[in-house]
Amino acid sequence: MITKLTITPCALDDKxxxxxPKTGEAFTVRxxxxxxxxxxxxxxxxxxAMGAPVMQPRFNGAGEKKMEFDIVMDGTGVVPPxxxxxxxxxxxxxxxxxxxxxxxxxxTEHEPNTVMLVWGxxxxxxxxxxxxxxxxxxxxxxxxLRAKVKLSFxxxxxxxxxxNTANLSSPDLTHSVDVQAGxxxxxxxxxxxxxxxxxxxxxxxxxITNFRDIKPGTRLNFPPLR
Numbered sequence: 001m002i003t004k005l006t007i008t009p010c011a012l013d014d015k016x017x018x019x020x021p022k023t024g025e026a027f028t029v030r031x032x033x034x035x036x037x038x039x040x041x042x043x044x045x046x047x048x049a050m051g052a053p054v055m056q057p058r059f060n061g062a063g064e065k066k067m068e069f070d071i072v073m074d075g076t077g078v079v080p081p082x083x084x085x086x087x088x089x090x091x092x093x094x095x096x097x098x099x100x101x102x103x104x105x106x107x108t109e110h111e112p113n114t115v116m117l118v119w120g121x122x123x124x125x126x127x128x129x130x131x132x133x134x135x136x137x138x139x140x141x142x143x144x145l146r147a148k149v150k151l152s153f154x155x156x157x158x159x160x161x162x163x164n165t166a167n168l169s170s171p172d173l174t175h176s177v178d179v180q181a182g183x184x185x186x187x188x189x190x191x192x193x194x195x196x197x198x199x200x201x202x203x204x205x206x207x208i209t210n211f212r213d214i215k216p217g218t219r220l221n222f223p224p225l226r
Contacts, residue, residue: 003120005029005071007101009113010125017158018114018125027101029071030079030094032119036069067117067124068152075145076137091144095133098149102128114156126153175222185211185220192222 009022044057137146186196
């Protein structure tokens with residue numbers, strides 16, 4: 001049995017976390033995409049540190065950000081329906097069903113659905129970014145018989161999932177450090193920020209007037225990078 005790509009609206013709790021499928025109809029394609037593109041992204045903080053001779057990009061995070069694919073909608077009757085009880089559906093009706101799931105604003109939420117795309121073992125949760133329709137075949141009356149739909153989705157991550165996957169040692173979080181014997185402010189900055197040039201900013205943040213005279217046992221706060 002051929003598994004078809006399915007797009008299902010997601011239910012969200014009051015914090016924005018996905019709790020499961022939303023009550024209502026999902027959209028199942030009649031023809032699976034011939035290919036799809038997954039875009040992964042690494043982000044860096046590119047702010048130049050005060051006093052640094054050059055800008056050193058610093059890792060902020062990484063993850064899948066976008067999924068793109070094309071689907072073909074056929075209303076000629078050549079393509080079999082998605083279930084035994086279905087009949088041939090015209091292209092405009094198929095497009096309308098897709099728009100209800102991914103594009104139409106949901107009245108109570110004032111935005112389109114968050115959706116889950118599932119195809120075999122692949123799963124992606126996101127929101128529609130762009131949708132374009134190219135009509136390629138027509139009846140003598142001008143009504144469309146076939147269309148190619150280009151879809152692009154941006155990844156959606158709820159706040160709980162984002163917090164659980166966050167790198168808690170990130171330089172974009174505040175750190176408190178107890179100075180040990182042999183520590184220096186430039187050395188501590190290098191450990192946390194991977195850039196010792198931040199020592200003047202950290203000294204100012206902690207009210208230190210002489211960064212060379214830091215006694216063991218002193219607690220220093222290292223602020224997030226901006």
